[in-house]
Amino acid sequence: MRVFQALAIGFCGLALTACATTPPTPEMVANRDPYETINRDTLKFNGKIDRYFVIPTVALYFVLVPEGGRRAVHHFLENLTLPTTFVNDMLQGELKRGGQTTARFLVNTTIGLGGFLDPASKMKIPDHGEDFGQTLAVWGMDEGPYLVLPFFGPSNPRDAFGIAADVGLDPTTYIHFKQHIWWDLGREYFTILDLRAQTFQTVQNIQRSSVDYYASLRSLYRQLRENEIRNGRAPKTQDLPDF
Amino acid sequence: MRFSPIPRRAVLAMAVTLASGLALTSPALAANPAEDFVQENIHKGLEILNNKGLAAEQRRTQFESFLLGLTDMKRIADFTLGQYRRSASPADVAAFEVAFQNYAVAVYQSYFAKYAGQTLKVTGSQARTPDDFIVATQLIDPNDNSGQQPLEVDFRVRTDSGKPVVVDFSVAGIWLALEERDQFTAFLGQNNGNVRTLIAHLSDLAKQFRTG
Numbered sequence: 355m356r357v358f359q360a361l362a363i364g365f366c367g368l369a370l371t372a373c374a375t376t377p378p379t380p381e382m383v384a385n386r387d388p389y390e391t392i393n394r395d396t397l398k399f400n401g402k403i404d405r406y407f408v409i410p411t412v413a414l415y416f417v418l419v420p421e422g423g424r425r426a427v428h429h430f431l432e433n434l435t436l437p438t439t440f441v442n443d444m445l446q447g448e449l450k451r452g453g454q455t456t457a458r459f460l461v462n463t464t465i466g467l468g469g470f471l472d473p474a475s476k477m478k479i480p481d482h483g484e485d486f487g488q489t490l491a492v493w494g495m496d497e498g499p500y501l502v503l504p505f506f507g508p509s510n511p512r513d514a515f516g517i518a519a520d521v522g523l524d525p526t527t528y529i530h531f532k533q534h535i536w537w538d539l540g541r542e543y544f545t546i547l548d549l550r551a552q553t554f555q556t557v558q559n560i561q562r563s564s565v566d567y568y569a570s571l572r573s574l575y576r577q578l579r580e581n582e583i584r585n586g587r588a589p590k591t592q593d594l595p596d597f
Numbered sequence: 598m599r600f601s602p603i604p605r606r607a608v609l610a611m612a613v614t615l616a617s618g619l620a621l622t623s624p625a626l627a628a629n630p631a632e633d634f635v636q637e638n639i640h641k642g643l644e645i646l647n648n649k650g651l652a653a654e655q656r657r658t659q660f661e662s663f664l665l666g667l668t669d670m671k672r673i674a675d676f677t678l679g680q681y682r683r684s685a686s687p688a689d690v691a692a693f694e695v696a697f698q699n700y701a702v703a704v705y706q707s708y709f710a711k712y713a714g715q716t717l718k719v720t721g722s723q724a725r726t727p728d729d730f731i732v733a734t735q736l737i738d739p740n741d742n743s744g745q746q747p748l749e750v751d752f753r754v755r756t757d758s759g760k761p762v763v764v765d766f767s768v769a770g771i772w773l774a775l776e777e778r779d780q781f782t783a784f785l786g787q788n789n790g791n792v793r794t795l796i797a798h799l800s801d802l803a804k805q806f807r808t809g
Contacts, residue, residue, distance in 0.1 A: 475744030569783030573776040581770025591725035597764045
């Protein structure tokens with residue numbers, strides 16, 4: 355299943371390239387978004403999946419699982435991502451952050467009852483995310499053109515490759531036990547539920563206040579990724595535009 | 598799989614960007630005029646947000662006055678037009694500045710109540726030029742016992758007009774005016790650069806927010 359995920363990303367990228375027959379306008383090129391036309395269509399497609407499948411499921415999740423249960427699921431899923439985060443910390447030479455990731459994983463997996471609780475945060479062990487897209491950026495790779503991937507949302511070639519590579523970096527990919535496909539499917543399913551449950555109201559607010567939702571997401575995604583790549587460190591002020 | 602119409606951190610950051618209950622703790626001594634400005638003036642926002650004696654309409658009016666006194670809306674509006682600022686007629690630019698102000702105030706007001714009670718602590722600043730500062734702060738929720746790190750909120754303060762003004766602010770690295778410029782120029786690109794269409798759209802959005 356995780357391998358399928360990696361293949362799906364690759365397929366999406368190829369399909370996007372093949373379908374992008376509309377020549378980009380100079381504005382699209384200037385915005386580093388030469389596939390804007392197809393990206394906008396993909397965003398609409400993702401919106402339909404969200405509206406007709408994801409949101410109803412999230413509504414059911416809210417009805418069936420109380421807040422404490424949803425919080426526990428969130429902590430558990432976050433804990434599962436820490437081994438991948440640690441590998442990327444190391445690949446970026448971030449030893450201190452790698453130590454924090456290890457400490458969080460050990461504390462939450464043991465005292466936190468397999469990750470369902472988050473005593474590490476109470477112990478002020480900082481939390482952060484890392485992925486292979488960020489690692490590639492730290493290594494100097496350019497992000498490339500903006501992409502909206504079917505099912506996966508805002509991305510770019512570097513980050514799309516990073517998603518696929520993270521599957522390979524995740525130690526749980528190599529744990530094969532009886533009926534592990536159900537474990538994989540369950541994990542992905544609850545990851546979607548958790549993500550959408552946490553962001554439901556905020557996404558609605560952004561949709562409501564946006565003049566151009568697509569452009570808003572593109573800007574948010576790029577700015578956020580840059581901040582993540584800097585690991586929250588102050589940006590070079592010279593990079594900011596003049597007012 | 599990572600199905601995500603928008604990444605989680607982005608939406609959380611954007612929510613706070615749109616809604617930050619502009620408030621400030623009693624911080625340590627400020628190091629420059631921009632820090633002083635953020636420290637002293639945004640504290641007034643805290644008082645408005647946390648004043649339980651105000652009726653909703655009073656709070657709205659006071660917050661609007663506070664916001665307009667703190668920021669240079671005309672300058673922000675002109676910035677958000679991007680390259681279309683040069684080709685637009687002076688009359689359209691003037692009308693856009695008014696529409697942008699109404700939109701910005703309506704959007705911020707619709708959210709700010711959720712973040713009332715939170716505080717900002719000044720943590721430092723950088724000078725981009727002698728009259729262009731980035732003041733770093735942290736958003737602190739006194740009721741948050743999760744142990745999570747506070748969000749970083751930066752204010753961009755210009756002092757070149759004699760009086761310090763906020764021209765942009767960012768939450769978790771997302772600059773709001775930059776994001777608005779990206780939206781508006783994309784919208785104009787889709788609408789033949791017609792600023793009046795954008796003005797009409799902004800006015801509709803502002804109305805929707807005001808009527809709840």
